[in-house]
Each structure stands twice: as structure tokens, then as C-alpha cells.
Amino acid sequence: MSEIKTYEGGMVVEGARFCLVASRFNSFIVDHLVEGAIDALVRHGAKREDIHLVKTPGAYELPLAVQQVAASQRYDAIVALGAVIRGSTPHFDYVAGECVKGISSISLKHEIPVAFGVLTVDSIEQAVERAGTKAGNKGAEAALSAVEMVNLLRGLKQA
Numbered sequence: 001m002s003e004i005k006t007y008e009g010g011m012v013v014e015g016a017r018f019c020l021v022a023s024r025f026n027s028f029i030v031d032h033l034v035e036g037a038i039d040a041l042v043r044h045g046a047k048r049e050d051i052h053l054v055k056t057p058g059a060y061e062l063p064l065a066v067q068q069v070a071a072s073q074r075y076d077a078i079v080a081l082g083a084v085i086r087g088s089t090p091h092f093d094y095v096a097g098e099c100v101k102g103i104s105s106i107s108l109k110h111e112i113p114v115a116f117g118v119l120t121v122d123s124i125e126q127a128v129e130r131a132g133t134k135a136g137n138k139g140a141e142a143a144l145s146a147v148e149m150v151n152l153l154r155g156l157k158q159a
């Protein structure tokens with residue numbers, strides 16, 4: 001039986017430019033997601049000077065900033081980072097909903113990987129767990145999916 005030709009992105013990246021778009025709200029959590037994302041990108045081959053950081057007031061504003069960054073065509077991938085915590089607001093559902101909805105369409109429209117590293121959690125404790133403690137670092141995980149997608153798209157373009 002012949003082998004199935006399979007395309008999969010590698011986990012080491014060369015010469016790619018990344019933009020992290022991070023919200024300042026709940027910065028005591030988001031700062032750890034940003035650190036985790038930068039660390040993961042550098043460990044997987046990105047140069048520090050090829051990583052830029054854009055900051056928004058809150059997660060609600062992330063989609064517009066991500067869209068503007070995507071439209072600039074200056075980057076190979078974008079990593080959106082934020083923390084929406086249910087306990088801290090009655091409008092959790094609006095903020096989280098608009099953030100997810102807005103970001104999800106940008107990748108397809110602009111043909112650029114947009115990794116989603118925005119925590120939507122019920123409590124501060126859950127956020128802490130996902131920002132570099134017992135449940136890992138979701139910023140780092142999102143960054144790694146960006147690395148993989150950059151390599152996958154490069155592979156598919158050459159196919």
C-alpha cells in the first residue's frame with residue numbers, strides 16, 4: 001500500500017514575523033500569557049526582534065486591533081491574548097462573545113493564522129491555573145499553534 005501524503009506544520013520556525021495582540025484588562029494574568037507566548041516562540045526558532053506586541057484596553061477591543069494587524073500584511077501569524085473572567089463582570093458574555101466572534105473571522109478573511117489565546121474562565125483561580133501554573137500556559141500553547149500553522153501554510157503553498 002502506498003503511503004498517504006500528509007501535510008503537517010513542523011514546530012521549528014525560520015524567518016517568521018509574529019504579532020502578539022494582548023489586552024491590558026486583567027494584566028496580572030495576561031502579562032503571563034504574553035511572557036509564555038514570547039518564550040515559546042523564541043524556543044521554537046523565532047527571533048525576538050521578529051516578535052511585536054500590540055496592546056488593547058480590553059478583550060472587547062482585540063478584534064479590531066487583530067484585524068488591523070492582519071490587514072498590514074507585515075506578519076506571518078498573530079497571537080491574540082487576553083483574559084475574560086466571569087466573576088469580575090456582569091457583561092462577561094458580551095465581552096467574551098464579541099471577542100471570540102470578532103477574532104474568528106479575521107484569519108479566513110486575511111489568510112493569516114490567528115491563534116486564540118484568550119482565556120474565558122469562571123474565576124480568577126481558573127485564570128491563574130491557565131497562565132503558567134497547573135494547567136500550563138495558554139499563551140504558550142497559542143503561540144505554538146501559530147508556529148505550526150505558519151509552517152503548515154508554507155508547506156501547502158509549496159505543494
Ligand code: INI
Pocket residue numbers: 023025026057058059060061082083084085086088089091092095
Ligand atoms: N475586558 C477583559 O479583557 N476582561 C474582562 O474580564 C473584562 N470585564 O470583566 O469586564 C473586560 N472588560 C473591558 C472590555 O474588554 C472593554 O475594554 C470595555 O468594555 C470598553 O470597551
